[in-house]
Amino acid sequence: MSAHLIDGKAVARAFRQQIAQRVAGLAALGKPPGLAVIIVGDDPASQVYVKNKVAACAEVGMHSVLERYPADLSETDLLAHIARLNHDERIHGILVQLPLPKHIHADKILAAISAHKDADGFHAESLGALIQDKPGFVPCTPLGCMHLLKHAGVDPKGKHAVVVGRSNIVGKPMAMLLVNASATVTVCHSQTQDLASITCQADILIAAVGKPHFITADMVKPGAVVIDVGINRGANGLVGDVDTEAVAQVASAITPVPGGVGPMTIAMLLGNTLQAYERSS
Numbered sequence: 001m002s003a004h005l006i007d008g009k010a011v012a013r014a015f016r017q018q019i020a021q022r023v024a025g026l027a028a029l030g031k032p033p034g035l036a037v038i039i040v041g042d043d044p045a046s047q048v049y050v051k052n053k054v055a056a057c058a059e060v061g062m063h064s065v066l067e068r069y070p071a072d073l074s075e076t077d078l079l080a081h082i083a084r085l086n087h088d089e090r091i092h093g094i095l096v097q098l099p100l101p102k103h104i105h106a107d108k109i110l111a112a113i114s115a116h117k118d119a120d121g122f123h124a125e126s127l128g129a130l131i132q133d134k135p136g137f138v139p140c141t142p143l144g145c146m147h148l149l150k151h152a153g154v155d156p157k158g159k160h161a162v163v164v165g166r167s168n169i170v171g172k173p174m175a176m177l178l179v180n181a182s183a184t185v186t187v188c189h190s191q192t193q194d195l196a197s198i199t200c201q202a203d204i205l206i207a208a209v210g211k212p213h214f215i216t217a218d219m220v221k222p223g224a225v226v227i228d229v230g231i232n233r234g235a236n237g238l239v240g241d242v243d244t245e246a247v248a249q250v251a252s253a254i255t256p257v258p259g260g261v262g263p264m265t266i267a268m269l270l271g272n273t274l275q276a277y278e279r280s281s
């Protein structure tokens with residue numbers, strides 16, 4: 001079998017075009033949606049991510065600001081910047097790039113962002129709404145994965161979905177979205193015993209581990225749909241958590257890295273920012 005490649009780049013492009021059209025209508029009214037992106041420190045990967053996020057805003061006609069602070073910024077000062085942006089009428093979404101330096105408590109920072117401007121969907125209020133299957137901001141990467149499944153014609157209803165990874169950013173919200181879509185969900189993590197025996201039962205396998213080529217062909221059920229959330233930087237460029245070439249011989253559909261989930265994350269961020277704008281007016 002050779003799996004269908006799910007083209008995240010194309011799906012994200014189409015999504016951005018729809019956003020751009022909606023923003024063009026709003027900009028004609030005089031006030032575009034705005035996103036503030038804060039980065040603390042000089043982690044090279046994070047620098048690339050935030051640059052791409054701000055560039056994506058410009059592409060769809062959104063207002064954006066990128067605030068860069070040194071790694072020794074105090075927690076108090078960061079909280080003050082967030083408070084200022086919470087009150088800034090041109091800003092509808094606020095994103096603080098993670099990870100933060102160790103001396104800053106990420107929980108405290110995420111809680112300080114106004115729940116109305118939670119473009120990342122990491123606020124406790126947003127996560128509470130997700131658990132209750134109520135409208136709210138949904139974390140961008142798992143939301144992007146759901147869009148890719150839909151685009152590939154995969155309805156999670158009644159299927160066994162296995163999520164490998166239990167981070168607050170991806171694994172846990174991903175599991176909740178799949179439960180809300182009526183899948184039977186298993187969440188695996190670093191303490192899971194006999195991981196392969198579980199992943200081999202997955203009709204839908206989500207890999208969010210952060211280890212290059214961690215999911216091998218023998219861990220995948222023939223015909224499974226495999227979504228690779230991993231972005232691992234190696235000597236040969238970006239590689240995912242899935243051994244794509246080998247797994248593609250077993251799976252029915254698979255997302256590539258790069259060009260799979262990655263572009264969707266940014267597209268969903270734009271969607272969340274537009275949603276924040278629409279709710280504010």
Ligand code: GUN
Nearest residue numbers: 095096097098099120140
């Ligand atoms: N770090 C890695 N992914 C993300 C994300 O989606 N949002 C933020 N704020 N930080 C991240």
